[in-house]
Amino acid sequence: MAISRDDVVTWIKNYAQVINENNEMLTDLDREIGDADHGANMNRGFKAVMTKLPASEDKDIGTVLKSVAMTLLSTVGGAGGPLYSTIFMEAGKVIGPKMEIGLADWYTALQAAATGVANRGKALPNDKTMLDALYPAVDALKRAVDENLPIPEALQVSAEAAHAGMLATIPLVAHKGRASYLGERSAGHQDPGATSTFLLLDTAAKAWADC
Amino acid sequence: MAISRDDVVTWIKNYAQVINENNEMLTDLDREIGDADHGANMNRGFKAVMTKLPASEDKDIGTVLKSVAMTLLSTVGGAGGPLYSTIFMEAGKVIGPKMEIGLADWYTALQAAATGVANRGKALPNDKTMLDALYPAVDALKRAVDENLPIPEALQVSAEAAHAGMLATIPLVAHKGRASYLGERSAGHQDPGATSTFLLLDTAAKAWADC
Amino acid sequence: MKKLINKAEDVVREELEGIELAHPDLVKVSYDPAYIVRADAPIKGKVGLVSGGGSGHEPMHGGFVGKGMLDAACPGAVFTSPTPDQMLEATKAVDGGAGVLHIVKNYTGDIMNFEMAADLARGEGIEVESVVVDDDVAVKDSTWTAGRRGVGLTVLMEKIVGAAAEEGRSLKECADLARKVNGQGRSMGMALTSCTVPHVGKPSFDLPEDEMEIGIGIHGEPGRTRMKVEPADKVTEMLLTPVVEDLPFKAGDEVLLFVNSMGGTPLIELYIIYRKAVHMLKEKGIKVTRHLIGPYITSLEMAGTSITLLKLDEDLTKLWDAPVKTAGMRWGI
């Protein structure tokens, strides 16, 4: 089975919905160790995505993802804007003008996304950033591809890995982003960006459960 | 019997003490219908009086009262400053270089004080000002002089009249001073200036109870 | 009470010390009695402009002492009128032989203290004129009240009359000009929060988390009405409409629009109000040709705003534009 262009569009729309529902929760996490806007920023961006998506949702997957990237870049701002924009941009570049993708494509796309985020933000693993949810998900996908798991199962384990990664940010001391200003005081709080990243992968797993 | 220069000095010192003790109460009254400073203003003034009084307390009564007036004028500010300064200045002028005074002198002094306050502030009876405590006290003293009451008793009735006048300000709508901005909303509150004026006369009655 | 102060009774003195240290090029400071005077006072042949009032309204008045505005300012205790000895000494310090104008906000205390000071100064041979500012339309003006309060218009009057004195107008001309400004200007204010007088230590009034006070004074005196908080556009209407109707300002008028912060309201909100006010005035055919936006006449840390309108003509506009160099207002030099 495969992930179609429409599946990708559904995933993005569902994520916009998930962000809207978790707006306050994400902002609350950011209040603890940041500046209380991560939910608001993401929500502003994905509201704009919902407005602009119709113009590209009949195009190929790469075009869809790149258009999401451009919208996020010009509406989210903050650290989250360039980083989430990078995720969609790099994934879009790797996937290119396909109308459907397989698990290996998705893995390569997510890996490119993670590399893009790392290049842009210069964070390392365990710096308490969204990468701490993204990297484990990519690793899990890699194993799933190697083991030839069916797509729904593969997505499930990658979302679970992201979830574990997200929770693992709690004890960490932040070394990047606004939370790093807190030094030791950042420990004991879950990273908002890692949380929204887990939600992104979790939404994919749910949206593509029948692929 | 008579009121000596030392009695006058005692009265002023006692009043400084009374103002200090009632600072918060007076300020609270002023918070309701003014700007929450009447107690602080009076207390600042009478603290200064306590510092400066030693320089004139061996002079005649007129000099003592005028020096209090000058100190109040340069330290109280607000509406209370000129008005309380006027009370002591006019009383001091009328009494002049005496070393002791009788009831009639005291009556004439207070009457001059009331006239001075009325000229300065242009308030009428029942405008909800300190005059509403002062006028009844002056009237009571007049009757006491006519009836030849002993000083302690006369002071007692004048203080009681001031007290009644003070309470009578409660239902009034203010027509002068800051409370007048409130219009009808000023009714139901006791005037702070009338309250400090009652305290002034009450302190005299207590200080001169053996005169 | 949360404030960056030391002892409450030292607030005004320590503020004066800061002003003295910061602006020796603009002002000299006297501590006893307390007044702030232009560094180059007295200026021979120039009318001296003196104002004053309780502290807590910064930058007014001390921040307006300097070239093209006030010659001296007398700071009282917080929210309390200063005393006649301050005003007398300030008057003497700025008298350059052309007389001295007292700009007095209409509060019983200010009026009485300035009256006594003017009497004393005249006794010392100085020609003194007084002008009373009473622009606050929130207060009913009648012989049965203390009359309208002096609020935002004071700032504009001090700038405009300051420019007139600077260009050499006579005491009578300056006083007439000040009365003209007072006749053509109106204000109204509101508060979202109270303020706390340092030596009192608790808020001057209580305002629940969802209410505002319309028609507030600048000393935390209660206003006209208390109501639920409304959006900025509605609040702007509630302030501007009575201001426009009182004079009344009419289609074709050119005006200066002054949107003031009571202290705690940030600039971002003032621009939102300014925007709505300009739209409203435009609809009425009133043209905003000059403006002032910011915290110029404040009530300590009170959150809130006031709107002042002044009808302009060629002379007033020219005087408004004239150079001014003070700590609180500066342009052209």
Place this chain on the structure above:
Amino acid sequence: MKKLINKAEDVVREELEGIELAHPDLVKVSYDPAYIVRADAPIKGKVGLVSGGGSGHEPMHGGFVGKGMLDAACPGAVFTSPTPDQMLEATKAVDGGAGVLHIVKNYTGDIMNFEMAADLARGEGIEVESVVVDDDVAVKDSTWTAGRRGVGLTVLMEKIVGAAAEEGRSLKECADLARKVNGQGRSMGMALTSCTVPHVGKPSFDLPEDEMEIGIGIHGEPGRTRMKVEPADKVTEMLLTPVVEDLPFKAGDEVLLFVNSMGGTPLIELYIIYRKAVHMLKEKGIKVTRHLIGPYITSLEMAGTSITLLKLDEDLTKLWDAPVKTAGMRWGI
């Protein structure tokens, strides 16, 4: 949340409308993408100065657009870095052929967005240099953190480099000057109260009635330590000592002392702090030759203050004194 706003999502747009209505002589406003640009931009042969950041710090940066300071400012959502498209369009709008300097406060978001904008602008053939401001000594600077934040020094840098660009210095000279300013300036701030981001609707942090936060950022990020409120003199010591020791500033240095209000702290308190800071510096043999006192880089309505010191030399002093005409800072013209 008590604010004079309409809908939270309209705050920045309505503020821009107010700015556009108030200052047509100084600036033009673009709404999509959002930026404020000098009315006379682009100026041929002059280096263009662009800054930007989250809104809520007014007058910074939009209030500093005008002659002798910024050529353009990009306002983000409240406390959120603006986006590359805004910065790109602003850069194009101010490019007069001599290149464009981006002044970027050191926050991950600002850095990344400005980096992307600079790349895009270079792609369109515009010469772009970027300078990062990171003056906040409250934050440990190491390769293990995002580094120090850019705070109060930004205002001074924008003024000084703005003057240099105005007098015709090259892009490289302006960039070097900006880096020199960054090397010689340090800041630290504190808060008495939190602030509330409009679209969040509740305070960014909770601060009990008797506590303060030392080392606060300008976005309501928590600071270094929380403690009981201390008197102003003590607070001044807690801010100024780390600032002085960090550079370190030394006896004989001439400095600009900038005492800033975070928004809700009134001028009367700033002068009290200024006074203590001057006394402290005097004791260390450091001479305050220039100053800035007021709300210039704020955090909405937050009560609190920050102190910035900048070591001056003849060139920096001359550039500081040079005429500037913006909505938020003006002298000499």
